Amino acid sequence: MKVRSSWKVLTYFMLLVWAVLTVLPLYWLLSATFKLPGEAIGYPPTLFPKNPTLRNFGALLFMSKFGFKSYLNSIVVATGATLISTASAMLAGFGFSRYRFPLKNQLLIFILLLQMIPLLAVIIPLYRLYSLYGLYNTRFGLMIVYAVRTVSMNTWLLKGYFDTVPVEIEEAALIDGCSRLQAFYRVSFPIAAPGVAAAAIFAFFRSWNEFMIAMTLTSTVRPYTVELYRFLGEYGEVNWSLLGTASFIAIVPVLVLFSLFQKYFVIGLAGGALKE
Amino acid sequence: MLLLLLLLVYPLGQAVYLSLHEVKLASLNQQKYVGLRNYVKIFADGPPGFLSQVLPATFYFVSGSIAGQLGFGLAMALLVNQRWVKGKQVFRAIFILPWVTSAIVIAISWRFLYEPRLGILNYVLALLGARNLPGWLNDLGLVVPCLIIANTWHGTAFSFTMQTAGLQSIPYTLYEAATVDGASAGQRFRYVTLPLMRPFIVINLVLVSMYTINFFDLVYAMTNGGPLYRTEVIAVLLYHQAFEYGHMGTGAAVAVMILAINLALTVLYMRFNREQAARKK
Numbered sequence: 001m002k003v004r005s006s007w008k009v010l011t012y013f014m015l016l017v018w019a020v021l022t023v024l025p026l027y028w029l030l031s032a033t034f035k036l037p038g039e040a041i042g043y044p045p046t047l048f049p050k051n052p053t054l055r056n057f058g059a060l061l062f063m064s065k066f067g068f069k070s071y072l073n074s075i076v077v078a079t080g081a082t083l084i085s086t087a088s089a090m091l092a093g094f095g096f097s098r099y100r101f102p103l104k105n106q107l108l109i110f111i112l113l114l115q116m117i118p119l120l121a122v123i124i125p126l127y128r129l130y131s132l133y134g135l136y137n138t139r140f141g142l143m144i145v146y147a148v149r150t151v152s153m154n155t156w157l158l159k160g161y162f163d164t165v166p167v168e169i170e171e172a173a174l175i176d177g178c179s180r181l182q183a184f185y186r187v188s189f190p191i192a193a194p195g196v197a198a199a200a201i202f203a204f205f206r207s208w209n210e211f212m213i214a215m216t217l218t219s220t221v222r223p224y225t226v227e228l229y230r231f232l233g234e235y236g237e238v239n240w241s242l243l244g245t246a247s248f249i250a251i252v253p254v255l256v257l258f259s260l261f262q263k264y265f266v267i268g269l270a271g272g273a274l275k276e
Numbered sequence: 277m278l279l280l281l282l283l284l285v286y287p288l289g290q291a292v293y294l295s296l297h298e299v300k301l302a303s304l305n306q307q308k309y310v311g312l313r314n315y316v317k318i319f320a321d322g323p324p325g326f327l328s329q330v331l332p333a334t335f336y337f338v339s340g341s342i343a344g345q346l347g348f349g350l351a352m353a354l355l356v357n358q359r360w361v362k363g364k365q366v367f368r369a370i371f372i373l374p375w376v377t378s379a380i381v382i383a384i385s386w387r388f389l390y391e392p393r394l395g396i397l398n399y400v401l402a403l404l405g406a407r408n409l410p411g412w413l414n415d416l417g418l419v420v421p422c423l424i425i426a427n428t429w430h431g432t433a434f435s436f437t438m439q440t441a442g443l444q445s446i447p448y449t450l451y452e453a454a455t456v457d458g459a460s461a462g463q464r465f466r467y468v469t470l471p472l473m474r475p476f477i478v479i480n481l482v483l484v485s486m487y488t489i490n491f492f493d494l495v496y497a498m499t500n501g502g503p504l505y506r507t508e509v510i511a512v513l514l515y516h517q518a519f520e521y522g523h524m525g526t527g528a529a530v531a532v533m534i535l536a537i538n539l540a541l542t543v544l545y546m547r548f549n550r551e552q553a554a555r556k557k
Contacts, residue, residue: 003360011355018352019370025429026377028396029385116542118490120511121535124518124528209378211493216519225380229497232384240388247381258376262369 030252032244033057040241056245065234066246070227074250077139077223078207081146085203089151090196093158094184098167108156115152119145123216130217137218145217146207154199161195162188201261208254224250314529324505324513334509336420337427337495338488344428345484349435350477354469357443368440375433379493386426387413387498413499419506427494431487435480442476443469475552482545486538510534 032040033056034049060066096108126145127136135141165188173183189196211225218226228246318326324333356367374382389395390412398409412422446469454464492511495501501508501516508516510530518527 003358008360011358011361015352015355015361015367018348019367021429022370022373025385025389026373026381029381029388032388113542116486116538116545118486118534118538120490120492120514121531121538123514124524124531127518128524205376209376209380211378211380211497212515216515225378228378228380228384232380232387232497240394243384243388247384251377251381255373255376259369262365262372 026251029240029244030248032241033248035241037239037241040244056241057249060242060245060249066231066242067222067227070222070224071249073139073221074208074223074225077142077146078204080139080143081150081207082200082203084143084147085150085154086196086200088147089154089158089199090189092151092155093160094162094188096155096159097162097165108159111152111155119149119213123213126213127216135217137221139221141217142214142223143207145213146210147203149210150199150203150206154203157199157202158192158195161192165191197261201258205254205258314523314525317523317526318517318529318533324501324508326513329505330508330510330513333420333505333507334489337423337507337509338485340420340424341427341431341488342481342484344424345431345435346477346480348428348432349437349480350439350473352432352436353439353443357440359448368436371436372433374430375437377430379430379491380497382426382430383494383497386422386429390422414503416503416506419499419503423495423498423507426498427488427491430494431484434487435484438476438480438483439473442473445476446472475548478548479545482541482548486541489534489537 031047031049034052034054036051036053036055039050061068096104130136130141169187169191170183173187174180178186209225210223211229214223215226215229222230224246228243228250231246232243324330352371355361356364356371361367389397392398392409392411392414395412397412401409410418413419450468450472451464454468459467490511492515495507495509495512496515499507501512511534514527514530514534517523517530
């Protein structure tokens with residue numbers, strides 16, 4: 001097929017425009033990290049920091065009321081949720097893929113249906129449950145909601161992956177003297193590893209970015225999203241550089257992590273969205 | 277599995293149960309049966325009036341976001357996935373950034389842009405010689421479009437990814453065959469791409485509507501329902517009722533309504549999925 005070169009130019013132009021539009025709002029906020037407060041909101045605005053400075057990190061750490069511990073909370077909660085979610089989804093996915101049992105298909109559909117329940121609809125009962133049973137304002141409490149939130153999607157994703165692993169390989173391993181479990185983690189697991197990575201990344205991102213549940217179910221053990229929101233209310237409109245800095249710390253490591261594993265993430269997203 | 281049941285299914289039943297009771301935030305364990313009064317309250321009480329403000333705001337926000345996300349997502353997917361485009365991976369990596377950024381950070385960065393006095397938008401407008409600079413998020417007429425733009429920016433990546441997956445499922449030989457048969461680029465799009473993309477577009481549509489109806493973070497952090505309830509979408513209403521006014525029962529009633537909307541969309545989604553599966557056989 002011939003493609004006219006004017007169309008090619010137009011395509012690249014539109015793609016570039018969209019790429020710039022995608023990056024700009026984030027760049028604008030994050031670049032404030034390296035500007036002095038006066039420059040961040042000053043006229044005329046500068047696209048690049050005039051005198052790049054790291055002072056905001058210090059200011060945020062020592063002079064403001066931003067709770068640095070919230071990052072730690074987020075790390076603990078997101079990591080825990082990722083581990084729980086991925087491990088259980090792995091076992092469930094493997095089970096669904098390998099064994100036949102009554103009501104299997106109904107159960108799979110049921111798991112998918114659970115995924116469709118909006119958290120918004122259960123947030124009030126959850127709040128009540130958590131308050132009554134001492135899970136309110138704990139990291140563990142958040143961890144299990146997040147794990148639950150991602151486990152059904154991940155089960156489907158991993159079932160799909162294990163389906164692609166030929167049973168014959170496992171049988172061969174069994175004959176060679178592996179136990180069922182050994183066959184799983186020596187043979188099937190390595191083959192399905194990209195799927196497991198996708199599941200883990202998916203769970204981590206969802207947990208890391210979650211805001212509504214965190215705000216409702218915690219008061220002092222806040223993850224960074226809630227802390228940022230509070231900070232926005234308190235200082236936000238005044239000190240955009242500090243706000244930029246706090247956001248910078250929260251998202252840049254994750255964005256870097258993400259761009260390293262971008263391929264898996266897209267697999268997870270597309271695979272999870274199209275359960276057929 | 278047990279945890280799933282405990283944390284999702286049980287609360288679901290509870291939500292329906294609580295919606296029929298009067299529960300105060302301060303006394304969670306005391307419930308008084310009030311029948312459907314919570315539902316009546318939602319419709320009768322105001323401001324914000326449920327029928328006059330909350331539903332229109334929700335509809336406006338959701339439909340605008342869907343149009344924006346799906347439109348741009350599909351357009352960008354079509355552009356990127358042309359065969360000769362170089363740097364596909366780079367474009368994809370950039371386009372997906374807004375999707376992996378926390379809604380709170382998104383809210384902060386857009387509030388920074390929209391800020392009437394210090395924001396870059398008004399600065400640029402002033403440079404262009406505009407006199408009456410808009411108040412953006414403080415402007416009654418502009419606030420919903422502002423939210424739609426921010427949400428489109430955030431959610432397009434999802435539609436983009438789904439449509440990309442769809443486009444990649446179309447075998448290239450089909451296009452070659454169409455070209456041999458003398459189809460123009462427009463015809464190839466109309467008779468090859470579009471019919472094969474239909475299932476992806478429909479599923480995308482359903483998923484995005486569900487996601488947007490249940491999307492709370494962005495609206496809450498950007499406008500918190502204001503100004504003058506212009507952005508009090510149903511998700512924010514639920515939160516306000518339950519956790520700000522302390523009417524857990526009324527909040528639960530809103531939750532049940534949200535659930536009903538979701539259920540309807542889920543049924544739609546499942547039915548469509550099944551149709552697709554049947555057609556494949």
